[in-house]
Amino acid sequence: MRPIRHALRHAAPFLLALAAAVPLAGHAQAPAPAWPTRALTIVAPFPAGGVADALARSVAQRLSEQLGQPVVVDNRGGAGGSVAAAAAARSAPDGHTLFVGSQGTQATNAVFYKSLPYDPVNDFVPVHAIAGGVNLLVVPPDRPYKTVRELVAYAKAHPGKLNFASAGAGTSTHLTALMFQRAAGIELTHVAYKGSSPALTDLMGGQVDLMFDYPASSGPHVQAGTLRALAVTYGQRVASLPNVPTMAEAGVADVESVAWTGLFAPARTPPAIVARLSAEMEKAIASPEFTQVAAKAGVLPLNIAGPKFTAFVASETVKWQDLARRSGAVPQ
Incomplete structure (x- = not known):
């Protein structure tokens, strides 16, 4: 991979x-202990x-x-x-x-x-x-950006305007967004939630602009059309969402988060x-x-x-x- x-x-x-730390062949080795015994x-x-x-x-x-x-x-x-x-x-x-x-x-x-x-x-x-577990970059379907390139262009044209939700400070959904900001050269405002579920609710309601989330929780909303997936943070596409490009394919390199x-x-x-x-x-x-x-x-x-x-x-x-x-x- x-x-x-x-x-x-x-x-x-x-x-x-x-x-270099591996012992050379031929040296005496301690006998392997009996395991497991319980x-x-x-x-x-x-x-x-x-x-x-x-x-x-x-x-x-x-x-x-x-x-x-x-x-x-x-x-x-x-x-x-x-x-x-x-x-x-x-x-x-x-x-x-x-x-x-x-x-x-x-x-x-x-x-x-x-x-x-x-x-x-x-x-x-x-x-x-x-x-x-990889993350999906998901956005409300009514937003003017339909691809990662369009999202980056919009963020650069409107610095500080876009915000992103996370499942909480320090979670991979938060840190992956920071990785994305750094790689794309854009500035986003963080809105931390207590879990993925309330964050997704506000995302679908339009209170926040984007989110990195797990396919297990956001995938069904993508398939239902209530969210749009722009990319996956992995080196290959996810089998459950084969039409969603990788972040590199979408135009932003060095955003691989597992x-x-x-x-x-x-x-x-x-x-x-x-x-x-x-x-x-x-x-x-x-x-x-x-x-x-x-x-x-x-x-x-x-x-x-x-x-x-x-x-x-x-x-x-x-x-x-x-x-x-x-x-x-x-x-x-």
């Missing part, structure tokens, strides 16, 4: 350092019932079948995922407690919170990506267990069952394993933290 290749290019120095727990930083929860439970089901042990999802919301992250970080590094992290828990929380009860880098080992999730293990988890987990996750993410769940949720399976996922997380951390700092949000 193009966004993954783009992320890995920026992470090349990290990969070289990682490769049920596994996946700590998830979101409430039950949502899209991310459905993905985590699908992964848990696949892993349970593959490993021959129960795998349960422990939902712990609060503080932007910090509650769950801290609990997972404090767990025993034996491969029986895992964590679903995201660009929020692993990157932007460090900007939006004055102090974190965990260290996003040193407390976790990246295991494998899970899925990525709100991703991935599986992490506590630091000091034995490398043999991490490697086994990564291999099992690779099979789980590629399974028809998970692919079906992801398609229904309107997200993209991300089959990025091992060192490549480590490099991806490192690159995404730089990108999202930069956007978070530019957002002007005051740390809580």
Whole structure:
């Protein structure tokens, strides 16, 4: 995938350092520990019932079948995922407690919170990506701009006039809009809402001019004609909306935004267990069952394993933290 290749290019120095740290063949290796010996727990930083929860439970089901042990999802919301992250970080590094992290828990929380009860880098080992949710640029159908180029031209001709809605300060819907402004060279006014639903309601009512939102929530409105989709923030078109161009195709480069999730293990988890987990996750993410769940949720399976996922997380951390700092949000 193009966004993954783009992320890995920026992470090349990290990969070289990682490769240099790999022990030479022929050196004595510690015997692989017996694993798993009991049920596994996946700590998830979101409430039950949502899209991310459905993905985590699908992964848990696949892993349970593959490993021959129960795998349960422990939902712990609060503080932007910090509650769950801290609990997972404090767990025993034996491969029986895992964590679903995201660009929020692993990157932007460090900007939006004055102090974190965990260290996003040193407390976790990246295991494998899970899925990525892209954003759609959507506008009311009665607006004079019908394409991204027309929107950019209108914004430049009327500086400061257009506003954009988001699901809240610091969310990917907010940060993606900042990325778009920067790439397009325009100025927009941010209107933050408490969630995607009220933001979409005002967007369809004409109170705001544009929004970046997930296909799962805005896609049905696009198909119904109550919203117009101008572009998708990904390197390829989305299967559910094949006529919507990518942002690059629409005329603005460097606006690729994937709100991703991935599986992490506590630091000091034995490398043999991490490697086994990564291999099992690779099979789980590629399974028809998970692919079906992801398609229904309107997200993209991300089959990025091992060192490549480590490099991806490192690159995404730089990108999202930069956007978070530019957002002007005051740390809580």
